[in-house]
Amino acid sequence: MSAPVPQEELPILEALVNIRNRLTALKKNRGDFIKASDVNALYQAVIKQVTKLNDVRDDTTSQNNRLDTTLADVFSLLSLFYLTIGKTRDAPATYSQIASMRQILNHMNESAVYNEADLVPFRKRISDLRQNLQRHASENKHPEAILKLLERQLSKCDSIVRNLEESLSVISEELLPIYEKLVTIRRKLVALAAKGGSQKTELKPLQDELRKIDSKRVDGKFLGPSGIVPPSQAVCSSLLEECFDISQEIKANEDSKHVATSLKPIYDRLSEIRAELEGLVLTHRWTLRETDLWNYSLSLQEIDKMRVDGKFLDSEGNRPEGQYVLLYLLRRCYGLIYRLLSSSEPVSEELTPIANKLSTVKKCLNEVLKYGGLFSPRDLYPYQLALHQIESRRQDGKFVGADGSIPEGQGTIMAHLNECHELIEMLKEAMDEGEFDEEEDEEDYGFDDDDETVSGNGGQ
Numbered sequence: 001m002s003a004p005v006p007q008e009e010l011p012i013l014e015a016l017v018n019i020r021n022r023l024t025a026l027k028k029n030r031g032d033f034i035k036a037s038d039v040n041a042l043y044q045a046v047i048k049q050v051t052k053l054n055d056v057r058d059d060t061t062s063q064n065n066r067l068d069t070t071l072a073d074v075f076s077l078l079s080l081f082y083l084t085i086g087k088t089r090d091a092p093a094t095y096s097q098i099a100s101m102r103q104i105l106n107h108m109n110e111s112a113v114y115n116e117a118d119l120v121p122f123r124k125r126i127s128d129l130r131q132n133l134q135r136h137a138s139e140n141k142h143p144e145a146i147l148k149l150l151e152r153q154l155s156k157c158d159s160i161v162r163n164l165e166e167s168l169s170v171i172s173e174e175l176l177p178i179y180e181k182l183v184t185i186r187r188k189l190v191a192l193a194a195k196g197g198s199q200k201t202e203l204k205p206l207q208d209e210l211r212k213i214d215s216k217r218v219d220g221k222f223l224g225p226s227g228i229v230p231p232s233q234a235v236c237s238s239l240l241e242e243c244f245d246i247s248q249e250i251k252a253n254e255d256s257k258h259v260a261t262s263l264k265p266i267y268d269r270l271s272e273i274r275a276e277l278e279g280l281v282l283t284h285r286w287t288l289r290e291t292d293l294w295n296y297s298l299s300l301q302e303i304d305k306m307r308v309d310g311k312f313l314d315s316e317g318n319r320p321e322g323q324y325v326l327l328y329l330l331r332r333c334y335g336l337i338y339r340l341l342s343s344s345e346p347v348s349e350e351l352t353p354i355a356n357k358l359s360t361v362k363k364c365l366n367e368v369l370k371y372g373g374l375f376s377p378r379d380l381y382p383y384q385l386a387l388h389q390i391e392s393r394r395q396d397g398k399f400v401g402a403d404g405s406i407p408e409g410q411g412t413i414m415a416h417l418n419e420c421h422e423l424i425e426m427l428k429e430a431m432d433e434g435e436f437d438e439e440e441d442e443e444d445y446g447f448d449d450d451d452e453t454v455s456g457n458g459g460q
Contacts, residue, residue, distance in 0.1 A: 003065040008056045013067040015049050016074055023077040027291040033350040034291075035403055039081045043092060046074055050145045072099070075149075076294065083290035083341065086348035086408030091136045091150055093344075094129050096293075098153045100338040101125065103304075105160040107331050110310055112167070113239065115183050119164055125342075126158050172230035175222055178213060179232075182239045185209055189246040190328040199250055207247050213240060246324050259322025262314035266303060267322065270329035273299060277336035290344055293337055300333050347409030350401050354390055355409065358416035361386050365423040369430070377431060380424060387420055 005013055019042060026038060053067070079096035087093055101122060108114045133151055136142050171179050185206055192199050192206070216222060220237070224230045259267045273296055280288050306312060311319045312326055347355045361383055393399060401407045 005065045005067050006056075009053070009065075009067050012049050012052050012056075013070060015045070016067065016070045019045050019049070020070060020074050020077065023074065023081065026081070027077065027294065033348075033402065034081060034084050034289075035401070036085045036087070036348070036405060036407065037403070039078070039085055042081075043078060046078060047143050047146060050149060051143065054145050054148075076297065077291070080291045080294055083344040084349050086346050086351070088344050088346040089132065091133060091142045091147060094132065094150060095153065097125075097338070097341045098129065098150070098157060100297075100334065100341055102153070102157050102160065103334050104331070104338055105157060105164070107327075107334065109160055109164060111327070111331075112235075113183055113186050113242075114164060114168075115180050116165075116168060119161055119168075122157070122161055126154060126161065129154055130158075171232040171235055172224075174224040174230040175232055175236050178216075178222060179236050179239065181209070181213065182236065182243060186239065186243050186246065189243060189250065190324050193246065193250050193325045194328050194332075203247060203250055210240065210243050210247065214244075249321060249324060259325055260314070260320030262320050263312055263322050263326060266306070266312060266326055267329070269299070270303065270326060270333060273333050274329055274336065277333055277340070280340060281336060284340055284343065288340065289349060290341070293340060296333070296337060300330065300337075303330060345409075345412065347412050348401075348407035350407045351399055351409045351413060354393070354399065355413055355416065357386065357390065358413065358420060362416060362420050362423065365420060365427065369423060369427055377428070380427060383420070383424060387417065387424075390417065 023042060026034065026042075050071070053071075075092070075095045076099055079092055079094070079099075082088070082090055082093035083096070105122060108118065130151075133147055133154070137144075137147050188206055189203075192202055217237075221229050221233055222236055277296060280292075311323055314320050345355070365383060398406050398410060399413060
């Protein structure tokens, strides 16, 4: 239960609730592109309230009240807005990535099933984000209060990673290969448990591997090369038993479709979220507005909070079968959100259609350069026309937004544009050298003004 909000913090809470409502309303507006000026105005309002909060709290104060949860919501939403307008390298944009990373790390810590390779990308990402915050601090681009808040969140992730690394350090060198093998098998088992249809064919080889590992034990112990009993037996043995439990649950649920009836609504909701997120992973360049991830995050947090001591309970307080499946789906969804956040490009929503169009043209030019074929100078015309249409939208060398502002992503788009021009020049040189057949043909390459591939409407 959260702590009560002190009297002196109530005005701050009221202001933050108002900011959250304004952010939510802006997120729901699909009729217009999100403007950087609107986001910046809300960011300045947040800075004002964080500064007030720091004045009434000291560094040793550790609260967990409604103000803290509201501030977390505001920063999560604000962070997604920064990604949407293309300011992916700005400090506020890192908050949602840090929060998503922390959720994944907490689940890894809870399951105690991971290896060194799993921690490497998180360690690198934390280092990159910390360098980014230090750069902002040296440039005085953001108030100290904001940078301190982000550094505090990042330090929590760093602390979890260190704890996970320490847990791995207790595994003896002799048992490390067995541990790594069991981690891999467990992952395959929980993924198998979440699949539809029959799993008998895929389950059998995994069970055979488990029996092979189990056969290496003597009196329930794994032995080292010289017959000694290495430490960390409990870690490997408990993981082995858990793998056997999951395999037995898969067999038992073969006819009951994975989960108990009482948990079916949760299973269906998680499956729906996973399918939608996996679709976004494939199409995010054209269809994703980063603020849309907010609704998915809220849904997952609500489902996560339903667990008691890490398990989902039915109405009678029992732990029905299917726990592994639900936890796999929950962690899979968290991982997909983190992947989408990490892959966000530094291009504003308003310039995304142009960036997508250039990406398509560049891909086509690369394919032509790579494979050649029947080609003539006339065939370059559709690509040159597409680039001309894009360049004609610039004013004084910049792509200008509807409100006259200069959206983020100018450098990225110009880099794509220059690459396309370079590819066209390379194709011209190749034709001059006779590498392409210059036979004229009347084939239509489909790059007219109405072609969605070139017009690059970005799904807006």
